[in-house]
Amino acid sequence: MLKLGDEHSAQVWFRRAANQGEKAAKFYVGYLYAFGEHITHQYDKALNYLQDAAEDGDADAQFLTAWLYEGGLGISKDMKKARKWYQQAAKQKHPFTVQRLDTFIEPISWELIISFLAVDLLLLSLIHISEPTRLRRI
Numbered sequence: 001m002l003k004l005g006d007e008h009s010a011q012v013w014f015r016r017a018a019n020q021g022e023k024a025a026k027f028y029v030g031y032l033y034a035f036g037e038h039i040t041h042q043y044d045k046a047l048n049y050l051q052d053a054a055e056d057g058d059a060d061a062q063f064l065t066a067w068l069y070e071g072g073l074g075i076s077k078d079m080k081k082a083r084k085w086y087q088q089a090a091k092q093k094h095p096f097t098v099q100r101l102d103t104f105i106e107p108i109s110w111e112l113i114i115s116f117l118a119v120d121l122l123l124l125s126l127i128h129i130s131e132p133t134r135l136r137r138i
Contacts, residue, residue, distance in 0.1 A: 011039065018049060026053035027061045034064065034073070043074020054085060062089035063097050 011032050017025035030049030033042045047068050053061035066085035069078045089097040 008039070011036070018052075023053050023056040023058050023061075026050070026056070027058050030061065030064065034068070041074075043068060047075055054088065057092075059089045059092040059094040059097075062086075062092070063094050063100075066097075066100075 011029060014025045014028045018029045026049045030046045030053060032039060033046035033049065047065065050061045050065045054065045062085045066082045066089065068075060069085065070082035086097050086101050090101055
């Protein structure tokens with residue numbers, strides 16, 4: 001029998017339901033692993049349950065999965081995966097996700113900067129070649 005505030009027993013029962021495929025239970029177990037008050041936070045386990053619920057279409061799980069990837073909590077920070085999950089949650093009109101995507105800044109890689117510079121240099125060289133050379137008299 002569960003008692004009010006018995007988070008450990010609740011987690012045991014929710015974990016059983018999650019392992020049987022219950023989407024809401026997957027979210028709750030993931031949430032407890034990430035934010036539970038009376039248990040040690042285990043973000044890697046939280047991500048397993050939350051991402052599983054996110055793949056099942058749970059918008060709250062999609063938001064928290066993105067948040068874990070963005071913050072790199074217990075896992076490697078991955079801004080591409082964070083954006084992917086924020087976008088999935090936004091498609092379902094998750095209230096915090098639309099606002100989060102508006103302020104989401106993905107770091108730009110050096111490869112991207114170099115590719116932009118290469119395109120700029122190519123365009124400048126094409127413009128220079130196509131214009132006739134004009135000599136000015138002094």
